[in-house]
Amino acid sequence: MGEIVLVSGKVELPTNAFEQYFQKLLDIWCDRCDIFNKRLAGTCLIDKDTEEFDGVCKKANVMATGEVQIRKMVPKSEFFSTLAYEASFPNGSLCRRFYPCVLDGARHPHVAFPYTVSLQVVSSIMPDTTICELCIHANVCEESSWLCSTAFPSLLRVLKNMDLTKPSIKTHSLVDSDSFIKTYRRIKAEYGRQIVNDWSERTDPLKYVYEDCCIAAYLSEVYKNRRKELKFCDVGCGNGLLVYLLNKLDFNGFGFDLRERRIWSKFKNVDLREFTLNPEKEFIMDTNFLIGNHNDELTPWIPVIAARRKCDFFLLPCCPFGFYGPFTTKSKTSGSCSSIYNSYLEFLRNLCTKLGFTVREDRLRIPSTKRHCFLCSVPPAGLPADVESIIGSFTGCSNGSFLARTKSIQVLNNTKIPRELQELLVKKIFFYLYWKPNISATDWRQGGEVSLSEVIDILDEKDKLLLKSSCGGLQTFLKNHHQVFKVEKARVAVRDWATEGSAKNGKQKTKACWFHLNHPQGCPLSAELCSFKH
Structure with a gap:
C-alpha cells in the first residue's frame, strides 16, 4: 500500500519566501526534534564517508547519495535504543522523506516508521500571500497517533509563528549530545538521586539537584580536555552542589557564598567558604576559571574579575543586574519588542567582547527559563593592555557602589504586599x-x-x-x-x-x-x- 496523507493543516506564508519557511521548518524538525519529542535529548548529525553512515544507509535501505543526511537520535531514557537513527533526503524543494532504523533491536525513541513531510501550494489570496498546506504522509500505521495528534500540531504552530530574521538557537550546540547524555545519566544515578533523598534545604530538590547535575555534565563535556589544568571558583555557589559534583568529576576547585547552607555539612572534603565579596576592591586568588551560575548582582562582575585575573569563565545569567543595581535598560539595537532579559544578554555580550574575551554562547537543557550561557576564554594573544580603562568605561559611568546582599534570608514572593x-x-x-x-x-x-x-x-x-x-x-x-x-x-x-x-x-x-x-x-x-x- 502506498503512502497516504495522515494529517495536514493550512497556513498563510509570504509568496516570495514559502520555500525558505519550509526549509527552516525542516531544519528545526531535524536538528531540534527534542522540542517536539520529550523522549529525546537531542540529535547528532553523522559524518559522511564513515562506516556508521554507510551501515545506517544499508539498514534503512537508502542509497548513500550526497543529499542523504543521517542523524543519531539521543534518548533521555535508557529504555529506548541507544543506536537509533533517521536517514532523510529531499524529494523536490517542498518535500523530504524520512527512514528510521535501529541497530540494536530496541525501541526507536522517535518516529519508528517511514514518513514524508511536504508543503503543498493551495492558492494565492493576495499577490504577497500564499495559502499552503503542510502534510505528513505515511502508510496507515498504529504507531502514527503521536505524530498526528502531538507532533504535527506543534510543527504547524512553529511554521505559523516563524520569523526568518531570527536565527534558530540549538540547545547544547557546543557539546556532543550522545556523550553529554551519558555523562548526565551517570551523574544523576551515582550522585543525584541520593542527594535528592538527603536534601535539607527549603528549595525543591527535583529542580535544583538535577539542574546542577545537568550543568556539571555540560561543563564536564565542554572542558573535558582541560580537566587537570583547571582550578575553578564557583562565585556565589549557593547550596554548593555544583562544586561537589565537579569535584566528583575530577575537576579541582572551590566555591564561596555569603551565607553557609545547611547542606554544606553533607558534602565531605569539599572546599566551600562563607565569604562576602566586594568585587570593586577584592581579588579572587588561587583560581584560573570562574563560574557564575545564577549569581544575580555578581553576574556582570564575573567578566571584570576574570579580566583582571586573566582567566576563562562560564556565565549563566538569571535576574538582570547591572554593576550597581537592577538592570532596567531596554536595548535600542535589539528592537522595540526586545525584553529586558534579551537586552541584558546583549549588555553582557558586549561587555565580554569589549574586554577582549573570545565569546561562545549556548543554551542549556535545564528546568529554568533563563538557560542562555556564555563561555568566554582568553585568546592566544591575550587581553587588551588597557583592560582597566575598558572596565572603567563600564563601571565608571555610575556614581553608585556595589552593595552585597545581607546574610538574612529575604522573602521573595510578593507576600509582603498589604x-x-x-x-x-x-x-x-x-x-x-x-x-x-x-x-x-x-x-x-x-x-x-x-x-x-x-x-x-x-x-x-x-x-x-x-x-x-x-x-x-x-x-x-x-x-x-x-x-x-x-x-x-x-x-x-x-x-x-x-x-x-x-x-x-x-x-x-x-x-x-x-x-x-x-x-x-x-x-x-x-x-x-x-x-x-x-
Whole structure:
C-alpha cells in the first residue's frame, strides 16, 4: 500500500519566501526534534564517508547519495535504543522523506516508521500571500497517533509563528549530545538521586539537584580536555552542589557564598567558604576559571574579575543586574519588542567582547527559563593592555557602589504586599480577563487567555513599582493567587473553577472562596463541592 496523507493543516506564508519557511521548518524538525519529542535529548548529525553512515544507509535501505543526511537520535531514557537513527533526503524543494532504523533491536525513541513531510501550494489570496498546506504522509500505521495528534500540531504552530530574521538557537550546540547524555545519566544515578533523598534545604530538590547535575555534565563535556589544568571558583555557589559534583568529576576547585547552607555539612572534603565579596576592591586568588551560575548582582562582575585575573569563565545569567543595581535598560539595537532579559544578554555580550574575551554562547537543557550561557576564554594573544580603562568605561559611568546582599534570608514572593493592595490588583487583572472573549464551554464565564506581557501593559507604574519593591514579579504574584489564575507557558487565564475546584476528600477548608465573594456569577460549585469555604 502506498503512502497516504495522515494529517495536514493550512497556513498563510509570504509568496516570495514559502520555500525558505519550509526549509527552516525542516531544519528545526531535524536538528531540534527534542522540542517536539520529550523522549529525546537531542540529535547528532553523522559524518559522511564513515562506516556508521554507510551501515545506517544499508539498514534503512537508502542509497548513500550526497543529499542523504543521517542523524543519531539521543534518548533521555535508557529504555529506548541507544543506536537509533533517521536517514532523510529531499524529494523536490517542498518535500523530504524520512527512514528510521535501529541497530540494536530496541525501541526507536522517535518516529519508528517511514514518513514524508511536504508543503503543498493551495492558492494565492493576495499577490504577497500564499495559502499552503503542510502534510505528513505515511502508510496507515498504529504507531502514527503521536505524530498526528502531538507532533504535527506543534510543527504547524512553529511554521505559523516563524520569523526568518531570527536565527534558530540549538540547545547544547557546543557539546556532543550522545556523550553529554551519558555523562548526565551517570551523574544523576551515582550522585543525584541520593542527594535528592538527603536534601535539607527549603528549595525543591527535583529542580535544583538535577539542574546542577545537568550543568556539571555540560561543563564536564565542554572542558573535558582541560580537566587537570583547571582550578575553578564557583562565585556565589549557593547550596554548593555544583562544586561537589565537579569535584566528583575530577575537576579541582572551590566555591564561596555569603551565607553557609545547611547542606554544606553533607558534602565531605569539599572546599566551600562563607565569604562576602566586594568585587570593586577584592581579588579572587588561587583560581584560573570562574563560574557564575545564577549569581544575580555578581553576574556582570564575573567578566571584570576574570579580566583582571586573566582567566576563562562560564556565565549563566538569571535576574538582570547591572554593576550597581537592577538592570532596567531596554536595548535600542535589539528592537522595540526586545525584553529586558534579551537586552541584558546583549549588555553582557558586549561587555565580554569589549574586554577582549573570545565569546561562545549556548543554551542549556535545564528546568529554568533563563538557560542562555556564555563561555568566554582568553585568546592566544591575550587581553587588551588597557583592560582597566575598558572596565572603567563600564563601571565608571555610575556614581553608585556595589552593595552585597545581607546574610538574612529575604522573602521573595510578593507576600509582603498589604492584603488590600493585593486584592485591588487581583480584581484589576481578573476583570480584564473576564471581559475577554470567553474560552469556557460552560455558562459560568471564565473570560479569555492573554500573554503575561499583555497583563503587564494594563498595570500602571504604581502597580509595577509595588511588585518590584516586594522582591517578586507578575508571574509570582499570579501564582500566589492560584485559585483565581492559571499561568502556563507565559500565558494567563482565569482558572476554570467548575472543573478544577472540587474539594479533596478529608481536606479541611480554611480559606474563603474568592469566586464566591467576587465573581459576578459567584462560585460555579456548591459549598459542599468547592475546596474553599463559602
